[in-house]
Amino acid sequence: MLLIRCPYCGERPEVEFHCGGEAHIARPDTPAEMTDADWASFLYYRTNPKGLHAERWVHNHGCGRWFNALRDTVTDAFVQTYEMGAPRPDAGNASSTATKAA
């Protein structure tokens, strides 16, 4: 079971959380002006990296708040969690930087 650091509560087991998919995909301000292709891309297209992945998590059995996390998809190591709205931290790209869990 993963150990996830909620920015508001601290480290808690995975069962308290729910993953909400890829982060930093803002809902467009004016969907009506978008082409069908652009809208479909917003709706359905996601990256699927091997390595660091920024994703949304919610501490739904805790404080109830959403936050973002950088997780290594190879090792499942959580490199960093950060508040919604904050930019993606620069934590390198290689999964090798994250092979050792904290």
Place this chain on the structure above:
Amino acid sequence: MSQPFRLPGGGRIDRSKPLSVTFNGKRLEGYRGDTIASMLLASGSHLAGRSFKYHRPRGILTHGSDEPNALLSVDWRPEKGAGRRDPNNRASVVEARDGLSVSTQNHWPSLETDIGVVNDLLAPVFVAGFYYKTFMWPRSFWDKVYEPVIRRAAGLGEAPEVPDADRYANRHAHCDVLVVGAGPAGLSAALAASEDGSKRVMLADEGFALGGSLLQDVTSKIDGQSAAEWVEAAVAKLDARENVVILPRTTVFGYYNHNHVAMVERVSDHLDEARDGLARERLWQVRAGQVVLATGSHERPLVFENNDRPGIMLAESMRAFVNRYAVAPGRSLVVATSSASAYRAALDAKAAGIATRIVDIRLEQDCGPELAQARSAGIEVLTGHTVIKALGGKRVKGLVVAPLGNGGAIGTRRTLDCDCVGMSGGWTPSVHLFSQSRGKLAFDAELDAFLPGQSAQAEISAGACHGVYDLKAVIEDGAKAGGGNITVEATASFTGFQPVRVLPTDVDPGKVRAFIDFQNDVTAKDIKLAVREGFTSIEHVKRYTTTGMATDQGKTSNMNALGLVAGVLDRPLPSVGTTTFRPPYTPVSFGALVGPARDELFDPVRKTPIDAWAEANGAAFEPVSLWRRAWYFPKAGEDMHAAVQRECKAVRTSVGIFDASTLGKIEVVGPDAAEFMNRIYTNAWSKLKVGGCRYGLMLREDGFVYDDGVVARLAEDRFHVTTTTGGAPRVMAHMEDYLQTEWPDLDVFLTSITEQYAVIALQGPNARKVLEPFVTDIDLSEEAFPHMAVREGYICGVPTRLFRVSFTGEAGFEVNVPADYAESVWKALYEHGKQFGITPYGTETMHVLRCEMGFIIVGQETDGTATPDDLGLSGLVSKVKTDFVGKRSLTRPDITAEGRKQLVGLLTKNGQEVLDEGAQIVADPSAQVPMPMLGHVTSSYFSSNCGRSIAMAMVKNGRARMGETLWVTTPSGFTEAVVAPAVFHQVQGAKADA
């Protein structure tokens, strides 16, 4: 049975505490500190079971949890009745306790005489890939032959037939360092790690005594102390430290992500008196900062003909039985080995007064100092000899050996008479937990072993599982893993071995039954056949031959199998691959995993405040999401159909009362509440007046209907939202997600009030009359309180949010009251309503009534791909709003395309026939299969109000098909139905919106 093979002195048994157990109905004697295996050996017997496939007699191979043969069914408390017996316990680790009742497995009629041994004669049938080659055809053989016959013939223990009568506990723990294994490395690591008193250290060992390999070490000295003294001192020191938790009888069986380690502690099986309520086992879930793996190593058997005969065991196990349990495993021993460590077993046995000889595969010059030491102790040693085969059936009688000459020539055979053989083919580090932690293994050719390579987690291996075998180095390695740095003086261990896969023989190897995997009955021949048939990866060979796939996970067999495959392919061993070890390390009882989550705690039932009343009034219940809801209220002699038809009539003609408390309820509050609602729902909310209600529709961003429900505006800045019963949590989550992540600028608070309010629905022409006497502060007149309105006031003196809404088409009210008062309000309404024939109804009647009106249920009519227009609800989609969740998707080409499925009514030609929900709909039942399908039935009931059956369906271009006859599948074929509008009942008199 007395104990003729018990040695007169020594051992770590408590001779002041004699005990007896029942073994296959006979009395077996021993002492505290024994295992069932050592008691059996003390009685002079090795026979402990029959093998999986061939029913060959098997003995005790090991002294630890890697035992593949001696599996027992154990009744832990026979005096307490049924439910305390479990199968497949390894005799070598079952701690002896007075009163245990154990029996051997997989034989009939008895262990000594097992007719299943006929399988052994049929061995050529059960070759590698037997399952794949045999279970193919004919089909009828599956039911008549394979299942009943082969299942019974090949097997392990029998599953218990009654519920487990014991209690199982569950505990979570955190520590800075978790040390797995309390042998010399683990004790040393725990000592070093716990020196800093602020560090929380846990030490777990699967055995009931701490010390690991030192428990059978009677010769080594560590810093001047005997091994036993050193262990005692180490444990005493750890015990005295408050920051240390020592857990004997605790098996670490799973190593998961982020140092989440699962272990099972055997709490009470060993206790003479276990007080009532004491758990049998405890599941620990530990989150460790650092894990030290000190899990030791497994000895490899030698592979030669009949190497599975009872009396043949691993050499180190022979040593353990002699030294730790004070048992002579035989009167005349032969140690067959390619490993130096086995000499220690021979020397110790000899020192205990047992006749012992050694056969060493290694040449004279390849042996170490152990050779001279054995000879000077008077032990006859044959070096450079192979073992051709073992003699004997239910007990080994001798070992046929022969000298190995130059160029593979095998010399003259010689038979060594013996009644017990200790064999050693070297050592395999126990890297199971390291492998589970997703660490990468690295092959060490010198040690002929896979060792821990790159770590994936905060973990470190020490001692034998790290490829370190010499006692001094083991203790120092342990200290280092625990963060210390020490130097000790210790007796040099006999280390080093020569890897041998299958011993050379002078007969056709194709005719030799030499076992690699004892538990799954896989021979060297089987593995060679698999390779010849083209399997070259160990993962494939494993599955094809089942080697290493038994409950012991091939602890004793993996390296022999791997080495054999590599040898046949003439490839370096690592290129064949290694197996991935998965949890559990040893079998874990279901009881421990389930813990307290059984019976009523398995899946707790959510009940409404009215549930007790419904139960007392004879309701039949159905599960709806996590809730149990009253389904219908049968009167004496009524079946479900009769009850539902009566309830439906009552609502349409007088009044019914219904528990709608499970509806999801969310309060949306704040200055921006209306704006938030505008963005979440398809409807426009700004113009909804305070005191008004509206039916709201919610989409996902992809344009498909997500949920629906009535929304009431209680104040400019306060909405009372209702959701479907099953949708409540996900709608709340959906709203929170948007609020927090997309629109954090909106000043809105969301609060789930599902549990706070119970909802009592009164529906029917007389609903108002039932309600009137109890309501204060609300004008119930038609003019003051129209359909789709909400008022706040009191009922029975209790605050209420009173909704004038209807899900039946009749005039109706939904009374929201604080949950704690709901039952008393319900009872008051019910008592008063009796003069009008008030009828409690359940979910089935609710479904029929709403279907008569054509009201959809999200999740029944919709399947996650229905748009508002598909459901005929485009009128609920605001044309004015520029944006809301899902709006943009409603103009995507696929959503606006022709040919989508649309909601319609279906009327069977025969009005008495009720369609199956989920039934498929086609235009032409004689069309070629697979025939084009037009849609499916979503709801179907018999409606007494309509005097016929009614159904709703999603049908391709449905709205353009009014009056068309279609065909619907039935269990026996097809039936005709006509497409009609999805409204079946016209409400008479005082209508909902009158």
